[in-house]
Amino acid sequence: xxxxxxxxxxxxxxxxxxxxxxxxxxxxxxxxxxxxxxxxxxxxxxxxxxxxxxxxxxxxxxxxxxxxxxxxxxxxxxxxxxxxxxxxxxxxxxxxxxxxxxxxxxxxxxxxxxxxxxxxxxxxxxxxxxxxxxxxxxxxxxxxxxxxxxxxxxxxxxxxxxxxxxxxxxxxxxxxxxxxxxxxxxxxxxxxxxxxxxxxxxxxxxxxxxxxxxxxxxxxxxxxxxxxxxxxxxxxxxxxxxxxxxxxxxxxxxxxxxxxxxxxxxxxxxxxxxxxxxxxxxxxxxxxxxx
Amino acid sequence: xxxxxxxxxxxxxxxxxxxxxxxxxxxxxxxxxxxxxxxxxxxxxxxxxxxxxxxxxxxxxxxxxxxxxxxxxxxxxxxxxxxxxxxxxxxxxxxxxxxxxxxxxxxxxxxxxxxxxxxxxxxxxxxxxxxxxxxxxxxxxxxxxxxxxxxxxxxxxxxxxxxxxxxxxxxxxxxxxxxxxxxxxxxxxxxxxxxxxxxxxxxxxxxxxxxxxxxxxxxxxxxxxxxxxxxxxxxxxxxxxxxxxxxxxxxxxxxxxxxxxxxxxxxxxxxxxxxxxxxxxxxxxxxxxxxxxxxxxxxxxxxxxxxxxxxxxxxxxxxxxxxxxxxxxxxxxxxxxxxxxxxxxxxxxxxxxxxxxxxxxxxxxxxxxxxxxxxxxxxxxxxxxxxx
Numbered sequence: 001x002x003x004x005x006x007x008x009x010x011x012x013x014x015x016x017x018x019x020x021x022x023x024x025x026x027x028x029x030x031x032x033x034x035x036x037x038x039x040x041x042x043x044x045x046x047x048x049x050x051x052x053x054x055x056x057x058x059x060x061x062x063x064x065x066x067x068x069x070x071x072x073x074x075x076x077x078x079x080x081x082x083x084x085x086x087x088x089x090x091x092x093x094x095x096x097x098x099x100x101x102x103x104x105x106x107x108x109x110x111x112x113x114x115x116x117x118x119x120x121x122x123x124x125x126x127x128x129x130x131x132x133x134x135x136x137x138x139x140x141x142x143x144x145x146x147x148x149x150x151x152x153x154x155x156x157x158x159x160x161x162x163x164x165x166x167x168x169x170x171x172x173x174x175x176x177x178x179x180x181x182x183x184x185x186x187x188x189x190x191x192x193x194x195x196x197x198x199x200x201x202x203x204x205x206x207x208x209x210x211x212x213x214x215x216x217x218x219x220x221x222x223x224x225x226x227x228x229x230x231x232x233x234x235x236x237x238x239x240x241x242x243x244x245x246x247x248x249x250x251x252x253x254x255x256x257x258x259x260x261x262x263x264x265x266x267x268x269x270x271x272x273x274x275x276x277x278x279x280x281x282x283x284x285x286x287x288x289x290x291x
Numbered sequence: 292x293x294x295x296x297x298x299x300x301x302x303x304x305x306x307x308x309x310x311x312x313x314x315x316x317x318x319x320x321x322x323x324x325x326x327x328x329x330x331x332x333x334x335x336x337x338x339x340x341x342x343x344x345x346x347x348x349x350x351x352x353x354x355x356x357x358x359x360x361x362x363x364x365x366x367x368x369x370x371x372x373x374x375x376x377x378x379x380x381x382x383x384x385x386x387x388x389x390x391x392x393x394x395x396x397x398x399x400x401x402x403x404x405x406x407x408x409x410x411x412x413x414x415x416x417x418x419x420x421x422x423x424x425x426x427x428x429x430x431x432x433x434x435x436x437x438x439x440x441x442x443x444x445x446x447x448x449x450x451x452x453x454x455x456x457x458x459x460x461x462x463x464x465x466x467x468x469x470x471x472x473x474x475x476x477x478x479x480x481x482x483x484x485x486x487x488x489x490x491x492x493x494x495x496x497x498x499x500x501x502x503x504x505x506x507x508x509x510x511x512x513x514x515x516x517x518x519x520x521x522x523x524x525x526x527x528x529x530x531x532x533x534x535x536x537x538x539x540x541x542x543x544x545x546x547x548x549x550x551x552x553x554x555x556x557x558x559x560x561x562x563x564x565x566x567x568x569x570x571x572x573x574x575x576x577x578x579x580x581x582x583x584x585x586x587x588x589x590x591x592x593x594x595x596x597x598x599x600x601x602x603x604x605x606x607x608x609x610x611x612x613x614x615x616x617x618x619x620x621x622x623x624x625x626x627x628x629x630x631x632x633x634x635x636x637x638x639x640x641x642x643x644x645x646x647x648x649x650x651x652x653x654x655x656x657x658x659x660x661x662x663x664x665x666x667x668x669x670x671x672x673x674x675x676x677x678x679x
Contacts, residue, residue: 007497015491108327116332117544118514124551129526137493137526212490213515217329217366221488256494261485262458 003135008257009250010136016249017146018207020153020242022222023229025200028156031236032173032193034092038099039080040201041222042106047073047205048214049110052119062121062210069202076106077198081191103219110216121210145207150242152200157238159196169193173236228272234282244283247271315354316610320345320602321378322359323398324388328366332514333539333591334390337413340588340595341387343580348603355607364394371398379405385606385620387599392416392460399427408620410602412594416460420641426621428642430598430633431649433461436537437468439559439649440509443535443663444473447674449506451479453499453531455520456511457487465537466511481505485516492516492523500529510536514545521552525679532675533557541652541659542589553654555676557662560652561590561633563669564659573632597631 026040037043047069054065080102087094121127126141160166171179172186179186208214208222229248233240248268255267275283322341325334341359349356360381364371371394375386379402386402389395390413402409403424415433444452452473456466463484470480481503483495499508508531510520517540524534533555539545540558543565566587568574576596580588588596602620605627609619628637635646651663653672660670 004494004497004501008494011491011493111327111331116327116335117548118332118518119548120518122551127522127525127551137497139522139526213518215329215332215515217331253491253494256485256489257498261483261489261495263486265486265488 004257005254006135007137008253010132010138012250012253013246014138014142014146014249015253016246017149017242018142018204018211018245019225019229019249020245021145021149021200021207022204023226023233023241023245024149024153024156024238025197025204026223026226027230027233027236027238027241028200029193029197030230031238032169033190034173035084035095036092036099036227037080037197038096038223039103039106039219040099040197040226041224042103042110042219043073043077043080043198043201044204044208044222045110045214045216045219046076046106047202048209049114049119049205051121051206051209052114052214055121055123061123062126062206066202066206069205070199073202073205074195074198077194077201078191081194085187085190103223107216107219110219114216116216118213118215119209120213123210126210139211141207141211145203145211148203148207149245152203153238153242156196156200160238165189165192170236228268232272232275232282234279234285237282237284240282240284244275247283315356316615318355318357318603318606318610318615319382319384320357320359320599320606321375321381321383321386322361322388323364323371323374323378323386324361325366325390325394326361326363330366330390330394333413334363334366334388336589336591337388337390337595339580339584340592340597341599343576343583343588343592344596344599344603346583347575347579348600348607352603352607355610357603357606364389364398366391366394368394368397371395372401374398375401375405375409379407383407384615385602386410387602388595389413392419395419396422399424402426406618408602408605408624410598410624412598414461416464418460420643424642425618426642428602428621428624428638430601430631430636430644431594431647432643433464433468435647435649436465436559437472439651439663440465440469440535440537441472441476442648443557443651443672444478444507445476446663447507447533447672449478449532451481451503451505452507452509453481453483453503453505454509454511455483455485455492455495455499456509457513457516458484459487462511462513462537466509469509469511479505485512487516490515490519492520493527496520496523496527496529500527504530506532508534510534510540512536514539517545517556518549518552521549521556521678525552528679531677534677535651538590541654543587543659544589546654546657546659550657552678554656554678555654555673556678557651557653557672559649560659560661561593561650562588562659563652563661567669570630570632576632593632597633597636601627601629601631601636 050069050072051062051065054060130138168184169189172189229244232244251271252264255264362374364374385408387410389411392414395414399409408426410428412430536558541560605623608623609615652659653662662672
């Protein structure tokens with residue numbers, strides 16, 4: 001049983017880091033602009049499909065397709081930003097409807113371009129086994145992108161906390177007019193926020209393509225997962241995203257081992273509700289208020 | 292004119308009318324099918340079979356023609372009901388298509404209310420044929436899939452099986468049938484349900500490896516589930532002798548897309564790959580399919596073709612009998628007993644095809660070899676045989 005629990009915790013940690021990677025882009029835009037980008041999952045999927053095309057047509061390794069995928073996804077996210085910027089009234093609510101619509105359009109565009117067939121990376125290296133201490137098993141891709149998830153969470157946190165642009169972004173989120181008076185260009189910082197979110201979506205897409213299976217209908221589920229983690233974390237909290245994602249991953253994985261996989265999504269939702277009941281501002285939202 | 296002359300004239304006119312040939316009809320058939328959403332891939336493949344059946348019918352019938360009106364149900368039960376109602380309003384006399392028992396259920400009830408036949412191969416849950424509907428027909432069922440798996444296990448003398456199954460209605464039903472059927476034969480069965488959103492199967496495979504220690508693993512899910520399960524199994528390498536599954540597994544697409552995962556994996560299959568067609572009808576079907584879609588047919592296309600062909604033939608006979616609008620299609624389908632590309636088909640009072648039994652195919656060297664039953668086999672099963 002100890003072996004089972006150990007593997008379960010290990011799988012949960014890897015899943016958590018992967019979830020964090022997916023949620024970070026959505027959390028960043030949500031935290032800085034109060035915009036919930038409901039097309040975020042579709043953008044992740046777009047990155048995955050660009051990687052698939054590069055591998056299938058050009059024979060590129062999925063990691064080597066990163067620059068190409070970055071260009072496509074960031075450009076797509078810029079279009080999303082442009083459309084959101086046209087909203088003059090009730091941006092929080094109207095952006096929800098707008099990005100939901102963009103998500104539907106993207107899903108159908110991917111369906112038309114790439115068909116509904118399932119795809120996954122064919123480079124064997126990504127799926128080779130890694131065995132740690134003779135008891136913990138994973139795929140190479142899972143370890144690589146879990147590491148990428150942790151590093152990117154740290155990098156985004158550092159960027160927001162320690163750099164001028166990061167502070168400018170938080171200032172715009174806090175009080176747009178006051179930030180303007182301080183010489184911050186709100187439009188530029190928001191564009192930057194969407195560009196970084198596009199970068200994060202692209203890396204998530206590569207993780208998805210190499211370690212899992214992609215199909216056009218997956219985007220919505222990714223958005224929902226990312227949204228749950230964002231709320232769980234506490235709005236605007238980057239470390240909260242990592243903690244919330246890992247917590248979710250571990251709870252889901254332990255549920256499979258101790259009870260049944262059929263209950264893992266339910267367990268995740270119960271965790272979500274319990275956290276919100278006890279800490280209505282999310283894991284790190286309350287901690288910040290106390291501070 | 293005397294009354295005698297009038298009577299004779301009336302009788303002569305009636306005789307003439309009765310003897311007049313039935314006019315050729317354009318039979319409008321509605322295809323309600325998922326072309327977008329989560330079931331888009333399977334819906335698209337079935338739709339190809341429907342198009343081929345239409346092409347072949349129109350080429351061969353010589354009298355009636357079929358016009359297909361297609362509506363995407365977007366993989367949604369509510370949209371499927373709307374599609375059926377819209378298709379009926381557009382003049383459809385019957386419906387072919389449908390995928391997913393949870394979608395087919397309400398869609399076929401809408402068809403029943405309209406008094407029109409609903410024909411499918413996309414919903415295998417037994418509940419569908421226990422509703423007492425008079426206009427619902429399907430050519431396959433859960434029993435046929437479970438029978439094939441149990442038949443193969445029986446032939447191999449397997450004594451213990453771990454069943455990994457999705458909690459969707461159809462997959463859960465096949466899994467329960469396996470549990471009951473294999474249990475009755477003294478086979479030790481352990482069950483592992485998984486949520487359809489699951490994409491990391493390592494914890495399940497690890498439990499199977501350390502606790503269950505079965506001789507075989509049965510996967511009852513869909514393509515993305517199979518890939519996840521096989522990848523997890525390839526990493527954890529449980530000490531089993533064979534790994535099997537049901538639909539969408541022993542297919543040319545899986546052989547081409549995931550060659551590193553599929554070797555020695557078995558699944559239900561109607562055809563070997565590359566396909567070997569023996570009857571004239573099957574050869575014509577394959578040729579038309581190749582011409583229309585520039586590829587070899589897969590099992591979903593074959594099912595779509597068979598269900599539609601049977602429906603078109605029944606509609607044509609009903610048109611000949613002048614009963615098209617009077618429940619004639621259902622009557623003609625109930626009279627149907629025929630050999631098809633998937634084997635014998637007849638319909639019982641519930642619209643089920645009790646003759647349906649699937650075959651089992653195994654991936655071997657990039658091909659799919661039919662390995663069960665013996666009379667349909669195109670090769671021998673590799674046992675023990677695993678992808679790693």
